[in-house]
Amino acid sequence: MARLGIHRDFLMEFAGLEKHVQKRVFEVFEKFAAATHAGLHLEKLTHQRDPRLRTIRITDFWRGVVLKSDQGDGYLLLKVLPHDKANHWAANHRASVNAASQGIEIRDDVALERATTELWAATRQDGTRLFVESAYPDKVLRSLGVDAEIIPIVRLIPDEAHLEALHRVLPEQQYDVLLGLASGMSPEAVDREVVQVYATASRDATDQAADPLDAAMTHARGRIALVSGTEELREILERPFDAWRVFLHPSQYRIAYQESYRGPAQVLGGPGTGKTVVALHRALHLARRLPVDAPDGCILLTTYTRALAVELERCLGLLIADDRLRAKITVINVDALAYDVVRGTHGGSPVKLVTDQKEIKARWARIIRRLNLNFADVFLDQEWRHVVLAQDLRNPEAYLKAPRHGRGTALPPIQRLLAWRAIEAFEQQLHQLGERTFLQICVEATSRLTDQAEPPFRHVIVDEAQDLHPAQWRFLRALVPEGRDDLFIAGDAHQRIYGNKVSLRSLGISITGRSHRLRINYRTTHEILDWASSLLTGVPVDSVDDDVSLAGYRSTLHGRHPTLAPHPSKAEEIAAAVARIAEWTASGVAPEDIAVAVRFIQLGRDVATALERAGLPTHVLGSSAPGAGVRIATMHRMKGLEFRCVAVLGVSEGIVPMRAAITPIDVDPQQHQEDIATELSLLFVACTRAREDLLVSCHGTPSPFLAPVADDGMGAKR
Numbered sequence: 076m077a078r079l080g081i082h083r084d085f086l087m088e089f090a091g092l093e094k095h096v097q098k099r100v101f102e103v104f105e106k107f108a109a110a111t112h113a114g115l116h117l118e119k120l121t122h123q124r125d126p127r128l129r130t131i132r133i134t135d136f137w138r139g140v141v142l143k144s145d146q147g148d149g150y151l152l153l154k155v156l157p158h159d160k161a162n163h164w165a166a167n168h169r170a171s172v173n174a175a176s177q178g179i180e181i182r183d184d185v186a187l188e189r190a191t192t193e194l195w196a197a198t199r200q201d202g203t204r205l206f207v208e209s210a211y212p213d214k215v216l217r218s219l220g221v222d223a224e225i226i227p228i229v230r231l232i233p234d235e236a237h238l239e240a241l242h243r244v245l246p247e248q249q250y251d252v253l254l255g256l257a258s259g260m261s262p263e264a265v266d267r268e269v270v271q272v273y274a275t276a277s278r279d280a281t282d283q284a285a286d287p288l289d290a291a292m293t294h295a296r297g298r299i300a301l302v303s304g305t306e307e308l309r310e311i312l313e314r315p316f317d318a319w320r321v322f323l324h325p326s327q328y329r330i331a332y333q334e335s336y337r338g339p340a341q342v343l344g345g346p347g348t349g350k351t352v353v354a355l356h357r358a359l360h361l362a363r364r365l366p367v368d369a370p371d372g373c374i375l376l377t378t379y380t381r382a383l384a385v386e387l388e389r390c391l392g393l394l395i396a397d398d399r400l401r402a403k404i405t406v407i408n409v410d411a412l413a414y415d416v417v418r419g420t421h422g423g424s425p426v427k428l429v430t431d432q433k434e435i436k437a438r439w440a441r442i443i444r445r446l447n448l449n450f451a452d453v454f455l456d457q458e459w460r461h462v463v464l465a466q467d468l469r470n471p472e473a474y475l476k477a478p479r480h481g482r483g484t485a486l487p488p489i490q491r492l493l494a495w496r497a498i499e500a501f502e503q504q505l506h507q508l509g510e511r512t513f514l515q516i517c518v519e520a521t522s523r524l525t526d527q528a529e530p531p532f533r534h535v536i537v538d539e540a541q542d543l544h545p546a547q548w549r550f551l552r553a554l555v556p557e558g559r560d561d562l563f564i565a566g567d568a569h570q571r572i573y574g575n576k577v578s579l580r581s582l583g584i585s586i587t588g589r590s591h592r593l594r595i596n597y598r599t600t601h602e603i604l605d606w607a608s609s610l611l612t613g614v615p616v617d618s619v620d621d622d623v624s625l626a627g628y629r630s631t632l633h634g635r636h637p638t639l640a641p642h643p644s645k646a647e648e649i650a651a652a653v654a655r656i657a658e659w660t661a662s663g664v665a666p667e668d669i670a671v672a673v674r675f676i677q678l679g680r681d682v683a684t685a686l687e688r689a690g691l692p693t694h695v696l697g698s699s700a701p702g703a704g705v706r707i708a709t710m711h712r713m714k715g716l717e718f719r720c721v722a723v724l725g726v727s728e729g730i731v732p733m734r735a736a737i738t739p740i741d742v743d744p745q746q747h748q749e750d751i752a753t754e755l756s757l758l759f760v761a762c763t764r765a766r767e768d769l770l771v772s773c774h775g776t777p778s779p780f781l782a783p784v785a786d787d788g789m790g791a792k793r
């Protein structure tokens with residue numbers, strides 16, 4: 076049987092084809108996956124750089140480009156293009172094997188020649204060079220897989236902007252190596268983080284191929300998927316938009332499919348770098364490794380909110396076709412699972428919950444009045460959640476001794492005892508009413524689990540981990556026995572939007588030596604990522620457990636620069652947003668691929684009314700069963716989602732940051748700062764949901780958060 080590889084670019088082009096052409100593509104290439112002598116219909120060109128590149132007729136208009144190995148029966152599907160373009164592409168390109176990773180690389184010789192001429196012209200007067208020989212000798216570049224033909228071009232590159240411009244022209248891995256060096260990584264670090272990642276990801280592939288190109292196909296993980304038969308081919312081609320199922324970047328693959336971790340492991344990374352994708356693949360890997368007698372549901376895939384759990388469940392369904400494997404994985408958000416545990420211990424009867432933050436604050440206020448105390452309601456509520464529940468303090472002695480990390484107001488012993496009286500009164504009141512908050516549910520569920528002989532899960536995978544509270548972490552810890560592959564954690568501290576700061580180490584979860592970072596953004600264009608990142612510039616951000624900066628994240632996609640639009644009034648802002656959304660739909664973007672993000676849902680409802688009036692259907696997320704139309708959601712609700720175009724509206728002073736969400740500075744200066752940082756992260760999260768185009772607007776005085784990007788659309792920087 077033929078060895079068949081599908082290149083990622085092939086799938087991307089296939090995704091854009093009309094249904095009947097897609098069907099023809101499948102019929103044509105089905106033969107390669109099923110038959111011997113499949114190459115009979117391949118055509119050679121008369122003048123071409125690489126005689127192994129052939130074309131094949133799909134329809135009168137479309138042709139495929141296939142790389143055929145010399146000796147073996149291996150085929151690599153590279154492109155589907157209109158007739159002339161396919162011939163042109165096949166004539167100009169060439170396949171080679173990377174000397175460092177042994178993976179296949181496809182290069183455009185003609186474009187490389189053109190780029191060399193242009194670089195010569197651009198750099199003639201100016202002697203600046205990014206890669207001078209004294210700093211990067213040929214030997215070093217060659218050891219990293221930059222080959223003899225590319226090195227002379229590399230020597231001409233004056234700066235990072237020119238390097239980025241060569242992104243589409245340079246062989247992919249060589250580009251990654253150069254980008255790593257340009258961003259300040261040492262050659263050793265590039266070798267470790269780029270070259271070895273490409274190389275080791277494929278070392279485990281069974282590689283008995285006779286032909287060097289056949290072998291190189293197995294060494295190009297992330298760009299080439301090997302298909303073992305017609306069914307697998309159909310499976311990939313049926314869902315071309317979900318490339319993440321098949322084309323994991325080597326750095327993602329290495330983390331997701333590491334055979335086993337000795338203890339808790341973590342994947343970090345900026346927005347859109349594929350943390351969720353890695354978490355999903357890890358779940359698949361762990362399910363495959365379970366012993367045959369493992370019970371169904373023994374792997375937990377969990378996250379912060381119910382909506383995110385629904386999305387994880389949907390994606391898991393796309394990734395795992397085998398029902399038997401799929402059944403091994405339970406998907407549920409942390410609070411809902413804790414609730415189920417507690418409810419189970421109450422003989423299955425419902426447990427009364429208090430979730431309304433306004434009601435909670437009002438209760439604190441009443442207790443303060445009753446006990447005649449001098450605390451603010453918000454202060455006591457935070458003290459209870461961030462100190463007492465966070466450390467599971469159960470008596471005044473423990474509270475008196477407890478550290479109060481993250482709290483900005485000193486509390487002498489007398490004051491602590493008074494605070495404790497209020498906390499006790501608050502808890503008593505909840506108890507008398509038979510009510511609990513979700514955090515209390517987590518505390519109670521943890522106690523129930525520690526009483527049980529055996530934890531309920533074998534592996535726990537956590538997505539959006541940055542938002543979890545210590546009480547939720549303790550619950551997660553109790554769900555799985557300590558040991559190999561117990562916890563797998565995905566998160567990004569820049570996207571913390573619920574104000575929970577946690578030191579995993581202090582909770583007995585040590586990820587030392589098992590923390591990995593992803594750096595390539597697959598969702599957002601370079602322009603959007605840069606713009607959104609500059610909102611955060613200057614704000615210190617801690618990671619889930621250690622320090623990180625935003626530097627080093629990058630996107631390979633390019634597009635329109637985000638628009639920042641200030642308006643005199645709310646009505647004008649809404650009218651302008653409706654006009655932009657109409658432009659998006661007129662250019663072919665489906666309404667479901669457009670989202671409007673707002674801090675308060677009321678503004679969202681106003682926008683929805685205006686859109687409906689303009690004939691554009693809308694759907695407020697979370698309001699009812701998913702329907703057609705432009706998605707309208709709060710910024711919180713946007714977490715974990717993505718859309719082709721996003722409009723973030725109402726980014727005005729007093730709204731973003733939301734005044735009511737900020738602890739007054741005199742109540743707690745540290746908490747005040749943290750609340751502001753959380754609100755900024757929220758804006759960052761909303762902006763980074765956009766794949767192709769982003770509009771950010773405001774009315775009245777712009778939000779102070781927009782100051783770093785104000786030059787873009789609001790005249791002078793404030």
Ligand SMILES: Nc1ncnc2c1ncn2[C@@H]1O[C@H](COP(=O)(O)OP(=O)(O)OP(=O)(O)O)[C@@H](O)[C@H]1O
Nearest residue numbers: 319322323324346347348349350351352597598715
């Ligand atoms: N290897 C890949 N190939 C193609 N697409 C990918 C790949 N990895 C991730 N993606 C796509 O990139 C987008 C972002 O992925 P994902 O949601 O996993 O990122 P994330 O790091 O969890 O993002 P965030 O933290 O912003 O929620 C998704 O559309 C996903 O399908």
